[in-house]
Amino acid sequence: MIIVLTGVDGAGKTTAGKLLAERLTAATYPAIFTTNQSGRRSITEWCYRNNIHPPEVLLDAIETGIRCVNVVISHLRARNNSRVVIMDRYLYCQLALRRVRGLRPGWLLPTLLRFLPTPDVVFYFDVHADTAHARVSSRAADTETLEHLTMFDNAYRALQTFPSFIVIDASHSPGQVVDDILQELGVCGLGLQS
Numbered sequence: 001m002i003i004v005l006t007g008v009d010g011a012g013k014t015t016a017g018k019l020l021a022e023r024l025t026a027a028t029y030p031a032i033f034t035t036n037q038s039g040r041r042s043i044t045e046w047c048y049r050n051n052i053h054p055p056e057v058l059l060d061a062i063e064t065g066i067r068c069v070n071v072v073i074s075h076l077r078a079r080n081n082s083r084v085v086i087m088d089r090y091l092y093c094q095l096a097l098r099r100v101r102g103l104r105p106g107w108l109l110p111t112l113l114r115f116l117p118t119p120d121v122v123f124y125f126d127v128h129a130d131t132a133h134a135r136v137s138s139r140a141a142d143t144e145t146l147e148h149l150t151m152f153d154n155a156y157r158a159l160q161t162f163p164s165f166i167v168i169d170a171s172h173s174p175g176q177v178v179d180d181i182l183q184e185l186g187v188c189g190l191g192l193q194s
Contacts, residue, residue, distance in 0.1 A: 007125030010132030125170035
C-alpha cells in the first residue's frame with residue numbers, strides 16, 4: 001500500500017509521516033517512511049556559499065530530477081516489500097513548485113505519474129500559511145516567506161488531481177493528525193486501523 005502526504009513546508013508532513021509509520025508498525029502493519037527529497041535546501045546553500053546564481057529553470061530541473069529518482073526508488077521499495085510505504089514530498093509537490101515558479105509541468109513529471117503505480121491514498125495537509133510559516137521559522141533549518149507558502153498552497157489546490165486528495169486539518173498536534181489519517185484509512189476501506 002502506498003500512502004502519499006502532500007502539503008506546504010511547515011504543514012507537519014514529515015513529523016506525522018514518521019509517527020504514522022511507527023503507529024502502523026506497532027499495530028502489525030509494517031510501514032516505512034520515505035521523504036523523497038529534491039535537494040533544494042542543499043543546492044541553495046551550496047550556491048549561496050559559492051556565490052553562484054544559476055537560472056531558476058536550471059535549479060528546478062536539478063530538483064525535479066533528484067525528486068523523480070527518489071520517488072522511483074520509493075516505488076521500488078514498495079514493490080519489493082509487503083508493507084505500507086508512506087511517501088512525503090511526492091511528484092505532486094514538484095508539480096506545485098513548478099506552478100509557483102511559473103514553469104510548465106514539462107514531460108517527466110506527467111510521464112512518471114502515468115507509469116508509476118497510483119498511490120492508494122493521497123492526504124493533503126491543510127494548514128494556514130501563518131501557522132506553516134511559524135513552524136518553518138521555529139525549526140531554523142530553512143526559510144520560507146508567507147507569500148511563497150500561500151502561493152504553494154494555491155498551486156497544490158490548482159492541480160488537476162487535487163479533488164482526489166483527502167484534506168486533513170494539519171493545524172492539530174501530530175498525534176491528532178495521525179489519528180485523523182488512521183480514521184480516514186478505515187473509512188476508505190483500506191483495512192488499516194490504529
